[in-house]
Amino acid sequence: MTDITNPEQQNTVDTGIALMQFPKQVLSRLQPDLVLQRHLQLGLRPKTLMKFEEFRNVEENSSDDIFVNKTSNSDLQMTKDEDSSDDALILANNVLKVGNMFIKTELSLGIAEFDSLNINEDSFAPIWPEVNIDRGRIGAPTDEEMIVSRQIFENIICGKYIKQKDLVIKSIGKKTEESETVTYNSLSEEDELLLENENKWSFVLYAKINVYSREGPVYDHVFNSLMLCLKKLKFPGVYIEESSIDLQIPSKKSFNRKQKQETQRTFKMKFDFQNCKKLILNKNISISSNFGVIYKDPTLALSSSGGSESVLEDAMDVENESKEFKREPILIADISTDIEESSIFSRLSVSCNSSSYTSINLMNGSNNQKISVQQLKDALQLSKARFNSLNPN
Amino acid sequence: MSYSKYSILENHDGSCELSTQNSKVIVGISGPLEPKQRHRLPLQSAIEVIIKPSSGLGPTTREVLMQDKLATVLQAVIVTELYPRKLIQVNAQILESPFDEFGSMNGNTFNEITSSMIDLNSCFNSSFISLCDASIALKSSFVSSLLAITEENSSKLINLANVSDLDTLRSYNFKSLHLVVLEIEENKPTNILLLDSKGDFNDDDLVKVLDAAQQNTSAEFKNIRSLFKEKLSQDFIWKK
Numbered sequence: 001m002t003d004i005t006n007p008e009q010q011n012t013v014d015t016g017i018a019l020m021q022f023p024k025q026v027l028s029r030l031q032p033d034l035v036l037q038r039h040l041q042l043g044l045r046p047k048t049l050m051k052f053e054e055f056r057n058v059e060e061n062s063s064d065d066i067f068v069n070k071t072s073n074s075d076l077q078m079t080k081d082e083d084s085s086d087d088a089l090i091l092a093n094n095v096l097k098v099g100n101m102f103i104k105t106e107l108s109l110g111i112a113e114f115d116s117l118n119i120n121e122d123s124f125a126p127i128w129p130e131v132n133i134d135r136g137r138i139g140a141p142t143d144e145e146m147i148v149s150r151q152i153f154e155n156i157i158c159g160k161y162i163k164q165k166d167l168v169i170k171s172i173g174k175k176t177e178e179s180e181t182v183t184y185n186s187l188s189e190e191d192e193l194l195l196e197n198e199n200k201w202s203f204v205l206y207a208k209i210n211v212y213s214r215e216g217p218v219y220d221h222v223f224n225s226l227m228l229c230l231k232k233l234k235f236p237g238v239y240i241e242e243s244s245i246d247l248q249i250p251s252k253k254s255f256n257r258k259q260k261q262e263t264q265r266t267f268k269m270k271f272d273f274q275n276c277k278k279l280i281l282n283k284n285i286s287i288s289s290n291f292g293v294i295y296k297d298p299t300l301a302l303s304s305s306g307g308s309e310s311v312l313e314d315a316m317d318v319e320n321e322s323k324e325f326k327r328e329p330i331l332i333a334d335i336s337t338d339i340e341e342s343s344i345f346s347r348l349s350v351s352c353n354s355s356s357y358t359s360i361n362l363m364n365g366s367n368n369q370k371i372s373v374q375q376l377k378d379a380l381q382l383s384k385a386r387f388n389s390l391n392p393n
Numbered sequence: 394m395s396y397s398k399y400s401i402l403e404n405h406d407g408s409c410e411l412s413t414q415n416s417k418v419i420v421g422i423s424g425p426l427e428p429k430q431r432h433r434l435p436l437q438s439a440i441e442v443i444i445k446p447s448s449g450l451g452p453t454t455r456e457v458l459m460q461d462k463l464a465t466v467l468q469a470v471i472v473t474e475l476y477p478r479k480l481i482q483v484n485a486q487i488l489e490s491p492f493d494e495f496g497s498m499n500g501n502t503f504n505e506i507t508s509s510m511i512d513l514n515s516c517f518n519s520s521f522i523s524l525c526d527a528s529i530a531l532k533s534s535f536v537s538s539l540l541a542i543t544e545e546n547s548s549k550l551i552n553l554a555n556v557s558d559l560d561t562l563r564s565y566n567f568k569s570l571h572l573v574v575l576e577i578e579e580n581k582p583t584n585i586l587l588l589d590s591k592g593d594f595n596d597d598d599l600v601k602v603l604d605a606a607q608q609n610t611s612a613e614f615k616n617i618r619s620l621f622k623e624k625l626s627q628d629f630i631w632k633k
Contacts, residue, residue, distance in 0.1 A: 118496065118500055119500045123503060124503065146458070154509075157506055158569075160593065356595045357590070357594055357595065358591070359591045362588035363465045363466070364576075365465045365466075367532045370584050371584075
């Protein structure tokens with residue numbers, strides 16, 4: 001390596017080894033750190049040619065509609081005989097385009113029995129996420145997908161966005177066979193069935209997140225997409241269809257002791273999309289942004305004196321020539337290419353809203369490229385500025 | 394203060410059982426080992442971290458995230474260039490966690506995060522002692538601290554490793570949680586190796602947390618140093 005790159009020996013033919021030149025796409029795969037360093041010397045970032053503290057452009061797209069069935073998006077209201085439990089239900093959706101990467105988030109809903117013994121009403125509700133990074137393969141989730149899902153799960157709880165109280169179904173409607181409309185608050189009738197089901201059920205939120213053409217670490221963008229989705233979330237009303245109520249009364253005394261003697265009542269609960277209620281968030285949503293720190297390495301710089309571009313200075317030569325052998329730290333915002341991702345190990349992810357931070361995750365993954373307190377401060381300021389520029393509220 | 398026992402697993406190169414006031418973890422280190430083909434890196438050693446939960450089968454997603462954090466820090470601290478084409482395997486088994494019993498979460502979802510942070514904090518400190526016990530070359534020392542701010546008293550920082558009363562621990566209403574791993578160079582805490590802060594906090598809180606983490610790190614490291622002093626006097630050839 002040292003011999004072929006030495007400018008003096010390069011011109012002599014009898015060294016035996018020819019100077020190899022690679023197209024830039026190949027070189028960026030072979031030596032990502034070298035490509036990154038050369039770009040850093042120029043004050044640019046590889047591929048995207050962004051500035052160090054520049055973020056990728058973000059475009060948001062979402063619709064306010066509720067999709068009951070994925071296969072027929074136009075059909076907003078389910079037909080009478082369709083069973084709601086079999087349908088894919090999307091209450092809120094969001095598509096985020098970050099650079100060339102697409103993130104699609106769909107929020108879905110389920111109902112679970114609310115167990116007041118095991119779930120505290122004052123605590124904060126989680127969202128159960130499933131992150132899929134599509135790379136044309138199938139199989140078990142990768143470590144990255146698991147880590148991102150878990151981070152989302154933890155940060156949604158810690159960010160205290162949704163109160164468990166707000167997810168409890170407080171009033172259940174009833175649809176009688178005669179009328180086509182759902183009536184709520186019919187407590188005056190003292191319907192025993194409705195009374196006993198109040199505050200017994202709770203909504204559970206699921207998020208299905210797909211990432212297409214991944215570029216750089218995905219966590220922050222996935223989080224942002226989910227946050228924007230959450231802002232739009234509406235809960236449908238829940239009703240019991242009178243026709244579905246079924247009473248099972250044991251007709252005679254059974255001699256079989258195993259058989260239960262109790263009267264069993266089954267019914268179907270359905271969603272009423274005409275009566276949607278918007279979710280009131282406990283806290284303002286926050287926006288997450290990531291940063292990396294890399295040190296400029298003068299030994300990998302392109303020669304400024306030599307005419308040929310492919311001339312690589314030997315580390316020793318640089319030390320002799322330039323007296324200022326200084327490794328200068330650079331804070332890079334929004335790690336956005338695989339070149340940056342494979343060479344930057346010290347990373348920082350900050351999510352904040354207008355008043356405070358909701359999570360900071362700093363990892364110094366390399367011993368000679370550490371994030372200093374000053375860079376942490378800079379990153380915190382930049383993340384605030386990023387929140388203000390996106391201004392999601 | 395934590396209490397630790399080293400070299401307790403005879404078939405590992407290094408091991409440590411660390412108990413804090415409310416958790417207990419055992420870490421075994423094997424390495425440098427001959428790795429599988431996919432772990433063989435030409436210029437440095439690979440680091441594999443496995444964390445097993447105190448109950449149930451693992452690692453689940455909860456542990457996978459913990460493994461990732463631990464592996465990132467170890468990558469920065471271990472002199473990986475010294476063991477090319479080798480593998481250093483870190484196995485952590487959580488033995489006791491304050492939220493083990495059924496219903497001990499008190500129905501508070503926040504406790505789920507607290508529980509994994511407590512486990513991770515113990516894993517960090519325990520794996521440092523185990524690495525030293527295994528005589529793996531390290532670039533620097535590190536100590537982890539877990540600090541919390543509650544909603545009721547936001548001016549006071551709680552060091553969760555020192556809370557011995559489990560009922561108190563379970564009933565806290567946390568505003569924010571901070572796991573700080575500080576690097577120690579020449580007996581002084583210097584850089585932040587890992588900072589994992591969750592909840593609701595501002596710049597002032599962060600400064601307070603880092604200050605308190607530095608103090609805790611110094612105190613804990615003193616403790617670890619005396620442990621190593623004792624270990625050295627017993628382990629080596631000059632032992633009578």
